[in-house]
Amino acid sequence: MLVDIEGTTSSIAFVHEVLFPYARRALSDFVREHAGEPAVQAEIEAAAAEADLDASDLNTISTTLVAWIDADRKATPLKALQGMIWEDGYRSGAFRAHLYPDTLPALTAWHAAGLPLYIYSSGSIHAQKLFFEHSEAGDLRHLFSGYFDTTSGGKREARSYQNIARALELPPERILFLSDVPEELDAARAAGIQTIWVIREVEGRYRLDEGADSPHPVVARLTDAKLERLA
């Protein structure tokens, strides 16, 4: 079982309504409190170099980083600092990762049935592990046999799914991928992997009836997924 996170196990809103606003709010305090740590200092220096600022002027650097967030600028030091702030927030209990109500029952049942579970998400493997360590249902990492991110390739590229099948040492047809994004499912299917389209109507992107003409079987809940072809 290869499972996507955002829109599949968990709401897309969690990232946009919880994680990103938290990082924006916590940024200047985090920079001030952790500037003495080498990993943080390195990102502060990288941001200062990119913005042509004095690396010791933490206030101006924080203001600049927040402006980058507001401008949706994909700066590497900003991304690195956001990751550290989220880790801090998870560990301090400031928030927990969202799960749809059917997610834990489905993951638990698949795990109990002896199906090895893997995650494939565009978030880093480190971020995926943090997510499931600090979920609303507690630490779920014991349910997963492994994690894949975009170091295996983009989620809309068939080659990525070939890479994952090779890493799992399984013929593609023995793998089932569940995602909320049809383009990802098309890519997996092109690689010979089985697919299920998870349509969460609450996300407002697709309606269940739109799945009728799809080559991918459609479910509204993970607990509705039919797994007979994996036996």
Ligand SMILES: [Mg+2]
């Ligand atoms: Mg998704």
